[in-house]
Amino acid sequence: MQNTRLNNLFDAIATRLGQWFLNPWRRLSLLIISFLLGFFLANVASTTAGQRAELDIVVAAFLVMLTEITSRIFYHRSFLSRRSLLVDSLNLLKVGFIYGLFLEAFKLGS
Template sequence: MQNTRLNSLFDLAFGRLRASLRNPWRRLALFAISFLLGNLMGTTISTIAGQNANLDTVVAAILIVVTETYSWFVYRANRRVSQSLFVQSVNAFKVGLIYNLFVLAFTLGS
């Protein structure tokens, strides 16, 4: 790829973002935001699927397949891949989603 001004600008921006996220407190904040977004998504999915009672089992099956497939790929990969920032953020999102679905299930008593 040619080294244009736009490429240089994006490389500089991503380099600064990468350097910024090496700070452990910022990584922790990113993981907390990912967890909370997963929590929000769990509430959103359960309310949308709860509107039509016939979609509950289909949505639950899809969520189980997606989360288990992601876990299978991440935990069978080498340690370098599983320690990357993106993989850990998605894992925090997944944990927040599952946590919220469990809390909603206990709240509803089902």
């Protein structure tokens, strides 16, 4: 890529954000927010898919495919040596999503 002002600006923002998230408390807070966002998305997905009750199987297949792709990304051998913040937050988003779907299933079963 060319070394433009916009490219330099994005590089500077990315490095400053990376340095800002090196603090363990900020990293932990971002991971907790990611988990809670996954939980919220599970509640949203289950209520919106259950409203119409026409595409339940298609939506369920799509959500399973997304969680499996996320697991493939997180547990791939090349990521085990170096885990970035983005991959960790994506994994916790997935965990929160699955947890929320399990809680919704328990609510429907009772």
